[in-house]
Amino acid sequence: MIESEIQYKKQNTLDCPVDFVKVDENRIRVVAFFVVLFVLFYVINGNPVSIGLLLADFLLRAFNLNAYSPLAIISGAVVKQLSLKPKPVDRAPKRFASFMGVAFLFLVLISFLSNFIVLSKVIAGIMIIFASLESFAGFCAGCHVYTLINRFKFSDQGIK
Template identity: 50%
Template sequence: MANDNLDCPVDFVTVDEHRARLVAFVVLLLAIICFVTLNWGLSLFMLVDFILRALNLNKYSPLSFIAGWLLKASGRKPKPVDRAPKRFAAFVGLVFSLAITIALLTGLFTVARVLLAILMVFAALESLAGFCAGCYVYTYLKTFGLVR
C-alpha cells in the first residue's frame, strides 16, 4: 500500500493480483444483479464462494476458477501480492454475504440492498482501482485490539 501508516495483514504467501481483481469484478457484477433481483440464491452462491476463499480453498472457488481461466486465456502474466489482505477481504465479504442472505431470506429487502451497495462499493474499489479497503479496516481493528 502507498500509505506507510497502514498495518496490513501479511502471511508471506503470494497470490495473483490480477486474479483477485477479476474475482472482485465478478463479485461486483453478481452484487449488482442481486441488488436488482433480490435473489437469495445468488447471495448464497456469493456466500459459499467467499467462505471457500476465506478458508484458502481457492482451488474450489468457482469465481477464482473462472478468473484463473480467463487470465490464462488472455495470456496475462501473474502479478504476485501478499495473500493475507485478500484473504481478510474475503472474510469481510463472507460476513456481508451472510448478512445479505439472512436479510433476503427474512424479507428485509432494504437492509439487503444497503449491504449489497456497500459490498458493491468495495468490490468496485478493488476491481477497478486496485484499492483494497481491507488494509484500512485491518489497521483500525488492530488499533482497537480486535485483531493481532
C-alpha cells in the same frame, strides 16, 4: 524521531496482515469483478440465489480452498486467456477481505430472510463499492479495515 512524528507515522500507515504467501493480483481483481456482477444481479432482480452462491465461494476462498472456488477457477482462466502478466501480492490481506465478504454476504442473506429487503440491498451496495474498488482500482479495503480494527484493539488507552 520525536514522539509526535512516531505517533503520526503510526496513525498514517497500514497494518496489513501478512503471511508471505503470494497470489496473483490480476486474478483477485477479476474475482472482484465477478463479485460485482453477482451482487448487482441480486440488487436488480432481488433473487438471493446469487448471494448464496457467492457466500459459498467466499467461504472457500477465505479458508484457502481456492482450487474449489468457481470464481477463482474462472478468473484464472480469464487471466490466462488475456495473457496478463502475474502481479504477486501477499495473500493475507485478500483472505481477510474474503472473511469480511463472508460477513457482509451473511448479513445480506439474513436481512433478506428477515424480510428487510431494503437493508439487504444497502449492505449489498456497500459490498459492490468495495468489490468495485478492488476490481477497477486495485484498492483493497481489507488493509484499511484491518488497520482500524487493530487501532481500536491496541489503542493507547491501556486496552491490550
